[in-house]
Amino acid sequence: MRSLALAFDVGGTSVRGAVVGAADVVMAESRVSTRTGPAVLDDIARMGEELLAGLSPAARAEVAGAGVAFPGLVDTEAGISRRAVNLGLVDTLVAAPLAERLGLPVTVVHDTAAAAAAIWADAGSPASAFVAVLGTGVAGVTYVEGRAVLGVSGQAGEIGHLVVDPAGPRCGCGLRGCVEAYAGGRAMLERYASTGDTTVSGVADLVARTGHDRLAAQIWSEAVTALADGFLAVGALLAPGEIILGGGVAEAGRDLLDPLRTRMDERAGVTAVPPVRLSTLGGRAGLVGAARLALEAVRTNP
Ligand SMILES: [Zn+2]
The missing domain is CATH 3.30.420.40 (ATPase, nucleotide binding domain)
Structure with missing residues (x-):
C-alpha cells in the first residue's frame, strides 16, 4: 500500500x-x-x-x-x-x-473538516470533544460517541459567527461582534493595522508584542474573551468531554491556553467549564x- x-x-x-x-x-x-x-x-x-x-x-x-x-x-x-x-x-x-x-x-x-479530523485523531480520537480550528477564521467540529456531528447543514460547530458582542467590530459576514471578528487571525491583524501601524507580520508577532504593546495586548485579550464566550456556549449546549485547540492561532500555546482557561472560569456562571487542551498539530x-x-x-x- x-x-x-x-x-x-x-x-x-x-x-x-x-x-x-x-x-x-x-x-x-x-x-x-x-x-x-x-x-x-x-x-x-x-x-x-x-x-x-x-x-x-x-x-x-x-x-x-x-x-x-x-x-x-x-x-x-x-x-x-x-x-x-x-x-x-x-x-x-x-x-x-x-x-x-x-x-x-x-x-x-x-x-475545517480536514483540520478537525486530523486534530481529533492526533488527540487519540476522544469519544466526546469539541475540536476548535483557530486560523484566519474560527471554526469547530463536535465529536459525540466518537463521531463528528455535522448537523443538517453540514456546518454544525462553526462557532466563528456566533455573536458575542452585538456592539462589537464588524465581521466579514456582515454582522457585528462575531467570535471571528475578535479571534480570527485576519481580524486581529486588521484591527491592529487599522490604527495605521502595519508592521505586525502575523498572529505570532502580535502575541509576542503583548508584553510591551498595549494595543496588541488588548486585541489578544479581547480575542481570548470572545473565544471563552464561544466555548462556554458550546459547553452549555453540548457539554463536551473536552475542548481541543488546533490551527495556526493555537500555535500561541500557553499564551492562549492559560488566559483562556482563566477567562472561561471567570465567565462561566453556572455552566460547567470543559477542560481545554492544545493540539500538537497547530497550523x-x-x-x-x-x-x-x-x-x-x-x-x-x-
Ligand atoms: Zn461573522
Whole structure:
C-alpha cells in the first residue's frame, strides 16, 4: 500500500503544500500567497509538480494521491468548490483538472473538516470533544460517541459567527461582534493595522508584542474573551468531554491556553467549564487532515 500523499491547504492568505508520510510526518513543505480566481488552481498544480519533482524516484512511487483542503462550500463527491467567497470561486471543478496535471487521484475536502479530523485523531480520537480550528477564521467540529456531528447543514460547530458582542467590530459576514471578528487571525491583524501601524507580520508577532504593546495586548485579550464566550456556549449546549485547540492561532500555546482557561472560569456562571487542551498539530492540521482523507479515499476507492 502506497503510504505518501500530497496535501494542500488553501487558506485566505496562503496556500500550503506538503508531502505527508506515515504517522502524519510532514516531509516537504512549501507555501505561496493566495491568488484568487482560477489562478489558485494553477498555483496548487505547480506546487504539487515541484513537490513531486523534489522526491526520489522511490518516494515518488509511494505517493498514492493528493488531498486539497478548500474553504467555503465543498462537494467532496464531485470534487467541486461550490462556493469559496474569499477565493472568488463558484461551482469550480477542482479535483479533475488537478488530477490531470498531477497524474494522481485528487480528493477535495472542506478545510475545517480536514483540520478537525486530523486534530481529533492526533488527540487519540476522544469519544466526546469539541475540536476548535483557530486560523484566519474560527471554526469547530463536535465529536459525540466518537463521531463528528455535522448537523443538517453540514456546518454544525462553526462557532466563528456566533455573536458575542452585538456592539462589537464588524465581521466579514456582515454582522457585528462575531467570535471571528475578535479571534480570527485576519481580524486581529486588521484591527491592529487599522490604527495605521502595519508592521505586525502575523498572529505570532502580535502575541509576542503583548508584553510591551498595549494595543496588541488588548486585541489578544479581547480575542481570548470572545473565544471563552464561544466555548462556554458550546459547553452549555453540548457539554463536551473536552475542548481541543488546533490551527495556526493555537500555535500561541500557553499564551492562549492559560488566559483562556482563566477567562472561561471567570465567565462561566453556572455552566460547567470543559477542560481545554492544545493540539500538537497547530497550523499543520489542515495539511495533515487533507493527506489523511486523500489516503482514505484511495483505500476505499482504489
Ligand atoms: Zn461573522
